[in-house]
Amino acid sequence: ERPIGIQIFGSNAESMKEAARIIETDFHPDVIDINLGCPVKKVTKTGAGAALLKDLRKLEGIVKGVVSSVNIPVSAKIRLGWDKNNSIKVSKVLEDCGISFLIVHARRAKDGYNIKADWSVFERIKRNITIPLVANGDIEKPDDATYLLNEIGVDAIMIGRGAIGRPWVFGKMKDFIKYGRCSAEPTLHERIKVFLRQIELMEESIDEERTVRRIKKQISYYLKGIPETKNKTHEILTTKRLDKMVSLISGLISNTYIAGSRRLYPV
Ligand SMILES: Cc1cc2nc3c(=O)[nH]c(=O)nc-3n(C[C@H](O)[C@H](O)[C@H](O)COP(=O)(O)O)c2cc1C
Structure with missing residues (x-):
């Protein structure tokens, strides 16, 4: 990259x-x-x-x-x-x-x-x-970006906390800047997929203990505003093993109640 x-x-x-x-x-x-x-x-x-x-x-x-x-x-x-x-x-x-x-x-x-x-x-x-x-x-919302770029005239923007647990924010902002509208919010399924990919990338570059620590720090951001995942989040947070954690997170996708829901969760 x-x-x-x-x-x-x-x-x-x-x-x-x-x-x-x-x-x-x-x-x-x-x-x-x-x-x-x-x-x-x-x-x-x-x-x-x-x-x-x-x-x-x-x-x-x-x-x-x-x-x-x-x-x-x-x-x-x-x-x-x-x-x-x-x-x-x-x-x-x-x-x-x-x-x-x-x-x-x-x-x-x-x-x-x-x-x-x-x-x-x-x-x-x-x-x-x-x-x-x-x-x-x-800087969190797409119109924060357009305000700073178009009205204030800065050359670029940098997003920190607004991207934790929502790395798709960059794509959404780019769409808004380019086309004046945002892509749809990711579904729970899509969010989990991105989180699992992030975990894979962490595993490639840091050891298991640090990966587990980072998952614990970030999971609540990924699942923010999705009440159906609350019980599972607690179980994930109290797990020490990475493989168990990954399977619990993957399980959120196959959970029929949640996966059946096409509700779009606001982020
Ligand atoms: C957990 C955390 C770690 C950070 N580490 C760094 C860092 O290593 N270097 C840096 O320049 N800024 C660091 N920052 C500051 C952010 O880059 C950014 O300047 C700040 O959070 C304000 O932007 P935001 O409102 O988009 O988060 C860190 C911020 C957080 C929350």
């Missing part, structure tokens, strides 16, 4: 350069993204992630270093600032460092997820830079 990007975070310019070189050589992504937005303490206490938004000289050293150490495009993902919104200034600094595009999650680090993303800032950032701007934060 292309294009793919690999994100790195850190606070030491030399190790970031080294990491970028290793990634370019060993994994051949299309883009390397620098994480300048993570507000998690484990990350920021080392001076990385969103903490770099407080120290623009250090940020500049890291970003310039990474850009110059690889031959592929480098992007950066920021929040609006640490405790103050300095995103206009930061975006210009980043453009001058040579990044190829900028992703902005429209909240400050100190906001966590406690307030709504402030989309009003995208227009001002866009006016201030010439590289493409990717908008992020609380």
Whole structure:
């Protein structure tokens, strides 16, 4: 699947350069993204992630270093600032460092997820830079996408939580952007099929224990709003073995009551 990007975070310019070189050589992504937005303490206490938004000289050293150490495009993902919104200034600094595009999650680090993303800032950032701007934060519905792309004029959108347990959201958004209407909501059968495929892909890349943990985290998103699956969800969540879990999830499809229902469940 292309294009793919690999994100790195850190606070030491030399190790970031080294990491970028290793990634370019060993994994051949299309883009390397620098994480300048993570507000998690484990990350920021080392001076990385969103903490770099407080120290623009250090940020500049890291970003310039990474850009110059690889031959592929480098992007950066920021929040609006640490405790103050300095995103206009930061975006210009980043453009001058040579990044190829900028992703902005429209909240400050100190906001966590406690307030709504402030989309009003995208227009001002866009006016201030010439590289493409990717908008992020609380984008969930197809008309969020068309508003940001057509009315605000951002170049692309990024969806995070809105895609958990509903990876088809990208197809729906693309349809809406292209044709002005959405494809139908997936049926339960279709949802389970997608989840089973995701599980297969997880099994290919991570061990059983982590796959089980991720299934437990995601199942409630996949089955959200489908009351008929409630009892089974509990059984799945209390299972430790992957094969049992997969068979219980597959069983949701063959359950005659549920499979017989062609109701479309809102997501
Ligand atoms: C569980 C979880 C893990 C995340 N991990 C990362 C990460 O590794 N790097 C990153 O840049 N953002 C990360 N984010 C932030 C999202 O990429 C995104 O910026 C944020 O959730 C806002 O977008 P949304 O409202 O579409 O979810 C993470 C978010 C969540 C919920």
